[in-house]
Amino acid sequence: MTAKIIDGKAFAENLRSRIAGHVERLKAEHGITPGLAVVIVGEDPASQVYVSSKAKQTAEVGMNSYKHELPADISEADLLALIHRLNADPAVHGILVQMPVPRHIDPNKVIEAIDPAKDVDCFTPANVGKVQIGLPGPVSCTPLGCLMLLRDELGSLEGRHAVIIGRSNLVGKPMMQLLLRDNCTVTVAHSRTRNLADIVRQADIVVAAVGRPQMVKGDWIKPGATVIDVGINRVPAPEKGEGKTRLVGDVDYAAAAEQAAAITPVPGGVGPMTIACLLANTITTASLING
Ligand code: GUN
Numbered sequence: 199m200t201a202k203i204i205d206g207k208a209f210a211e212n213l214r215s216r217i218a219g220h221v222e223r224l225k226a227e228h229g230i231t232p233g234l235a236v237v238i239v240g241e242d243p244a245s246q247v248y249v250s251s252k253a254k255q256t257a258e259v260g261m262n263s264y265k266h267e268l269p270a271d272i273s274e275a276d277l278l279a280l281i282h283r284l285n286a287d288p289a290v291h292g293i294l295v296q297m298p299v300p301r302h303i304d305p306n307k308v309i310e311a312i313d314p315a316k317d318v319d320c321f322t323p324a325n326v327g328k329v330q331i332g333l334p335g336p337v338s339c340t341p342l343g344c345l346m347l348l349r350d351e352l353g354s355l356e357g358r359h360a361v362i363i364g365r366s367n368l369v370g371k372p373m374m375q376l377l378l379r380d381n382c383t384v385t386v387a388h389s390r391t392r393n394l395a396d397i398v399r400q401a402d403i404v405v406a407a408v409g410r411p412q413m414v415k416g417d418w419i420k421p422g423a424t425v426i427d428v429g430i431n432r433v434p435a436p437e438k439g440e441g442k443t444r445l446v447g448d449v450d451y452a453a454a455a456e457q458a459a460a461i462t463p464v465p466g467g468v469g470p471m472t473i474a475c476l477l478a479n480t481i482t483t484a485s486l487i488n489g
Pocket of ligand 1: 296340
């Protein structure tokens, strides 16, 4: 079997054009222009790239984008003061503080400072709880993107066995909640799970979010399974020249594609969905804030 490639880039483009339509309607019918504030502390190059694409795509769908670039040595108190100002600013409907923050700043204090009504990452305890009990509000961006791709590929997910590899607050745990809500049977495995290969072999749906390059082997995939690869790992690529690198996922893509019915590539699979879902969450918070 050679798997169908799930084109997250095309799906995200389509989603962004629907979001742009929502933005138009919010402006025309309610006089609201959704505004997203993105805060970055320090100069980590990967974070800079993510934040620039978030700001660019925010503007492209017609929302206001407010970018706050802060020096790496900013005090925790000054960062929290900025978050409080953004909480109080009626033009701002979403606040995202790019993680990780420098070591002298406590990320939990940062997260808890964000008004849950503007928490477009779905990081605050209030919103994590809402997802758990199924109340409306923002939903973690990467898991939401994975869910959209799965529903598009499979239709109903009911009764399917999903194995998630990874238990992070950012992906693994919220993914578990969302798949449970869609009536999957969910197993959460992780880097310390025993007999991981045997567990993954039982999966109708595999979500790999463990952060280890190509850890999931082709012969772990049940024939006909759907594979969602959340990993983004930069590895050396000597075949491209000295010092060159390439991106790979957490799944051995070529071998898994021989077994799976459908699989997301890296890049071009889950990655583009994350930012599109961030914009979708900003529509959600802007709509909820304005009743
Ligand atoms: N760092 C890596 N991914 C994310 C994300 O989805 N949100 C935030 N705030 N920081 C991140």
